[in-house]
Amino acid sequence: MSQADTQTGSPNGGPPEEDVDERIREVSSLRKALVRPELGSICGAVLVFVFFFLIARDSGMFSPEGILNWSVVSAQFAIIAVGACLLMIAGEFDLSVGSMIGFSGIIIALFSVTLGYPMWLAIIIAFVVALGIGWLNGYLVIRTGLPSFIVTLAFLYILRGLTIFIAIKTTNKTIIGGVRDAAEGDWLAAVFGGKIFKGLFVWLGDQGIISTFVAGNRAGEPVVDGIPMLIVWAIGLVIFGHILLTRTRFGNWIFAAGGDAQAARYTGVPVNRVKILMFMFTAFCATVFATCQVIEFGSAAADRGLLKEFEAIISVVIGGALLTGGYGSVVGAALGALIFGVVQQGLFFAGVESSLFRVFLGVILLLAVILNTYIRRTITGER
């Protein structure tokens, strides 16, 4: 033993550890509070609000109707961003989100309007089919070992093609209308298309806190008559995703699956199950989006959801997630979605040429990603 003891040095000896400690700079609590994955998107959101407050203050953008307007658009982005965020942290992509939105919408309209099933059943069928496709996406990625980028790119085309085919084959059109009538009085349709706090808004209108319509058949009603369920879904999904990711055992496994799948497997994490479930969750979010949209518009169209997969991924990346997985934040992704919605609608309010939207968005994307990369390196010691 003596040989071991002399050669291994002093295990509890002071000098080695003290040396190490001296080299770790004290991190101020302010810095610690600031350096977090969401920082880039927080800065971006503040910047965007200040910017539009300066240029579009008088346009009605910050009136109740204006706020509702960009909130709804942001909520749409947020719903698909939550799914994309958790999936990206688990180390995978889903490029079929946009096609999934079109597909689910057509399924709902087909079953409720064309085939005459009750609305609630049509919605449930759409969710079951979507979860099945999400599972298939995940299963193929795991089984073939191909990058999810390729597998879901295939589904981007397969689902879009099927959607158009089904719509044309059954109705000779790519748009199926009449959903609003079919949804009338349906309990499940109300969960996606209704509004809450209606009484509160009537009261606010009566008190003169928000304005009311002065003429027309809605005279006397408040201009904003409730919070759309779309926004409730967005907030609910963000809270669910955030708690799941940061506070639960499953969330730890999501990080692990994306951080290093092999290392996660060594420690007994069911990586395949985690990834497949995240593909299913992404499909679920896409279907929530589709259901809200179909009920709001009163129709389903085969070309809905175009490019939504990229908008979701951009929101997630603005929110601080790492494209290669293992790192990110649901709150960040939600802020990314907010930035997206505010910029898109804000330029409209400000009367700016709408083509500049993409320029603006590109600049924000670039700035947020540069800042995020710096933050992430500080936190994780990544080189």
Added chain:
Amino acid sequence: MSTPLIELVDIEKHFGSVIALNGVSVSVNAGECHCLLGDNGAGKSTFIKTMAGVHQPTRGKIMLDGKQVVFSTARHAIDAGIATVYQDLAMIPLMSVTRNFWMGREPIRKVGPLRLIDFEHANQVTMDEMARMGIRLREPGQAVGTLSGGERQTVAIARSVYFGAKVLILDEPTSALGVRQTSNVLATIDKVRKKGIGVVFISHNVRHAMAVGDRFTVLNRGQTLGTAKRGEIKPEELQELMAGGQELATLEGSLGGTV
């Protein structure tokens, strides 16, 4: 002598036409450090992956406490108390020390209907266990990526010990480390052994092995060249066995014994 904690007898492992192991036998007793030596490609990693349930042997048997067992998955072996720190480290650099420490066994606290990770407990235990191994963390939320290689090895070892490993397998824990970090890891191995845990220490560095080893088994091209106890064999002899005989001996002459 009591029964070994684990004993592998005449293990063969074929990968298609490649014969990675061709009859290897090793046993590990409680409180001993059994060193597995061999050059790159000798089959060391393949052998311990068989012990850890990652690979299933083509032929041969595994005895746990004297009873034959079959580890069909890594989980089986882990549940039987066989903990492994892999060469490519089962650590996730982007995640915090606490999250890594508890990976797959996160402590749960019930809040209403929710089952959340008990971070207060998890952080406390992580800090305590790391301190016990002589590493003072800045904070438990620190990412593993900010730790040095030796510290990462120590997190992995501390984790295995805390979760009640009976046999701890370390695959080349010192090969990528500097002098001081190496001596810290060797000191940790010594501490772990004194708790009565059987340690399998893989290395191709004879000096590191001699520093902590109780027994030495040399692998060469998938075969056991023999097992020796501490004191029965000289470092030079081990070195020679590892190189598979004469080649290094002749080299050593021309290099003046510096290898």
